[in-house]
Amino acid sequence: MNHTQSLQFDELKINTDLVNKGLGYAEGAIPEPFAGYLENVWNDCRQLADIRGGFHIQEEVEFSENKRSFFTGGVEFKAGKQICKELLNAEKLAFFICTAGKTISEKSSLLLKGEDPVLGFVYDVMGSAIAEAVGDKIQETIEQQMTLSGDKITNRYSPGYCHWNVADQHKLFSFFEEKPCGVSLTESALMSPIKSISGVIGIGKKVFYREYQCNLCNLKTCVYKSVSSSKR
Ligand code: SF4
DSSP, X not given: OEEEEEEOGGGSOOXXXXXXXXXXXXXXXXXXXXXXXXXXXXXXXXXXXXXXXXXXXXXXXXXXXXXSOEEETTEEEOOOHHHHXXXXXXXXXXXXXXXXXXXXXXXXXXXXXXXXXXXHHHHHHHHHHHHHHHHXXXXXXXXXXXXXXXXXXXXXXXXXXXXXXXXXXXXXHTTSOSSGGGOXXXXXXXXXXXXXXXXXXXXXXXXXXXXXXXXXXOOTTXXXXXXXXXXX
């Protein structure tokens, strides 16, 4: 099963905590020129027409004996102990791909390299927040659909995070048509547009949603660490 949807900026719940932290300030303490830039960028984002998200359901999943890999569709994902522990009771999986789109990704990198790096940085932070907000929306859609059959879902997990090798992104993309939601992969498994996220969600009667278990992880750049959200 494949599901994709286009989304408008105004229907997304942007995590302002994520935006503030990305900019390096506490809520309500954003100084100029960032505050003014943020307002302009926020308004500009209302014009974005390429925000998209989608998911694919795999109806079966198995785990390796050492509980460090999961298998589905004949493909092994070396997601590691931490993620496999969360997925362990899953009967199905949802692979997802979400993007803030090419427009904001290109705008931020152009500005960062050229005429206004500060404005480029604000677009960059907002692009990340949009991609996560699309992730929240897709997660919500999956949850609503699965509730109909009495299933629950886990939190979402992405290659490159929680000790899951980013190279597995190629395997994840193999479950979608070419360029799902307009997103492609480089050889080194980076997504283009850059403001995109992908990952997996466990589904089943015995799984449950848990906060990320970050106490033993030192990935300082992780957007999920210590960030509150509507869902988390
Ligand atoms: S900080 Fe937490 S969510 Fe981020 S990679 Fe580490 S364990 Fe995963």
